[in-house]
Amino acid sequence: MSNAVSVVNGASFDGAVRVKDAGLVGMVTLRGNFGSAKLGKAVKAAVGLALPDPRGIKTGTKGGVAWMSPDELLLFCDYSDADALVAKLDKALAGEHFLAVNVSDARASFTLTGTGAREVIAKGSPADLSPEALKIGEMRRSRLGQVAVAFWLSDAETLELVCFRSVGTFVYDWLCVAAAKDTLPAHF
Helix, strand or coil, X not given: CCCCCCCCCCCEEECCCEEEECCCCXXXXXXXXXXXXXXXXXXXXXXXXXXXXXXXXXXXXXXXXXXXXXXXXXXXXXXXXXXXXXXXXXXXXXXXXXXXXXXHHHEEEEEEECCCHHHHHHCCCCCCCCCCCCCCCEXXXXXXXCEEEEEEEXXXXXXXXEEEHHHHHHHHHHHHHHCCXXXXXXXX
């Protein structure tokens, strides 16, 4: 049996902002009807949180839940709990039309810390990263260069980013170059 490792194995870079591999994060994609009371109850039981508003993300002591599209959520938990979370959702949503899949090993997560975190992402994303457009607790699905990513601010100086694991090393390297000292345009 192999040991799971994150995509860049805990690497970090200190530049204008700190770029850090967030490590192994449990992630479960949940697709279904958000109007279903059963789905809302299942999410609440699984991660202790209600469904987020469109483009929203909520975090708590048991995990997190992010709105990804009108019929898709991304649930966060401890890496070792992801399979159990899927089983719990499968049981709670029996009879519903839904899909719950452990995608933990197919994703990579990074944390950017510092006042210039928005600036780093703005170098490669077409999303509006101004404080008026991207508030704390809002999720954006976008691109970084030509690579699909999702990101959100967990506080004023901490940006979390998720991408496909297959491009994780590229994204990490891109973030490190974009976060080099003395390279931020100070636009925000």
